[in-house]
Amino acid sequence: MPFSGFDILIPVLVVLVLFLIFAGIKTVPQGYNYTVERFGRYTKTLSPGLNIIVPFIDRVGAKMNMMEQVLDVPTQEVITRDNAIVAVDGVAFYQVLSAAQAAYQVSGLENAILNLTMTNIRSVMGSMDLDELLSNRDAINDRLLRIVDEAAQPWGIKMTRVEIKDINPPANLVESMARQMMAERNKRAQILEAEGLKQAQVLEAEGRREAAFRDAEARERAAEAEARATQVVSEAIAKGDVQAINYFVAQKYTEAMAKIGSATNSKVVLMPLEASSLIGSLGGIGAIAKEVFGEDGQPVRPRHSTARTPSVTPDQPA
Structure with missing residues (x-):
């Protein structure tokens, strides 16, 4: 068909x-x-x-491509503000937000982002000293991100991260920095040592001052006690108690003899006084003790008597 x-x-x-x-x-x-x-x-x-x-x-x-993409920034040399030459490389992350702007507002999107990032790396890092570059990398990354993101907005691009990977100064500059760091550490150590010595001297002076103050206080109290004892003896003599003066003289005599006998530079002691004088003084001390405590060792009440007890002095034999 x-x-x-x-x-x-x-x-x-x-x-x-x-x-x-x-x-x-x-x-x-x-x-x-x-x-x-x-x-x-x-x-x-x-x-x-x-x-x-x-x-x-x-x-x-x-x-x-609307996904976040990474762009490797090649190594380039940057001259810092203090004329140091360093080699710097980095990495940039970006994402296309508007396909129409990214396609028709710029020719060669990746190449444009790469050159924009490299240019701003030189501008930002060239305005800083070498010490700032090495110690403020986070601040550099934040500043680069803000500048590059603002410049890429007309292209429909969002810069998510701009990171500096490596900062490599020349070898001779690294050696100079190491010597500078060592000198700075030695300086800090010397300062700390001087401050410690100063603090030790201050504490030692304060300790001497405190010791002198306490010694003076002790001498003052000893002088007050001595004055009080002298006052008590004087009052006893004024009241007619002759045994008190015997006790006072015997005490001083005994102390003087103890000092003479304990001298390290004396092997032979010549005593111009009679030995019986000391015995007589000790007898006076015994009489005072009997008068105060009694024959049986119990304290007795003071008796008012007009009779004067003959005294025993160190100058008379007992």
Whole structure:
């Protein structure tokens, strides 16, 4: 049976419709956005999933990766404010927020971000001294992130992190820094040692002052006790108690003899006094003790008597 032209046209139309349908269906993977251009002009952005465009009129422009990406910053030399040359490298993390801006606002997105980061690394680190670079790396990272992120906003880019990986000064500069650090530590050690010696001397002086104060206080109390004892003896003599003066003289005599006998530089002691004088003084002490405590060793009450007891002095033999 011969086929007519209508019979041929129907399959051709079916195939053409199917081809148009498949040509207009676009599948966008997760993590990507596609831009759509109609006659070369941007019209819309295709999100992940199944999308339909007008075949032969619309076409896919740029396929933008919307995931966070990392960009390695190569090593470059930076001259610091104090004219030190250091080698610096880093790493930058960025994410595309607007596919249309990233595709049509800048040509060569990664190259633009790389050059922007390298330029700002030289600007930021070149305005600082070497000591600041080595000790304030976190501050440098924060400052770089703020500057680069602000510059990349028109491109639809969000800079998430900018990190300095390595800062390598020249070998001779590292050696000089090591000597400087050693000298600084020696200086601190000498200062601490001097402060410790000063503190020890202050404490020692305070200790001597406290000891002198206590010695003076002890001598003052001894003098007061001596004065009090002399006053008591004087009052006893004034009342007619002659035994008190015998006791006082015997006590002084005994102390003097003890000092003479305990001298280390005296092997032979010549005594111009009679030995009986000391015995007589001791007898006076015994008489005082009997008068105060009695014959049986019990204290007795004082008796008022007008009779004067003959005294025994150290100058008369007992």
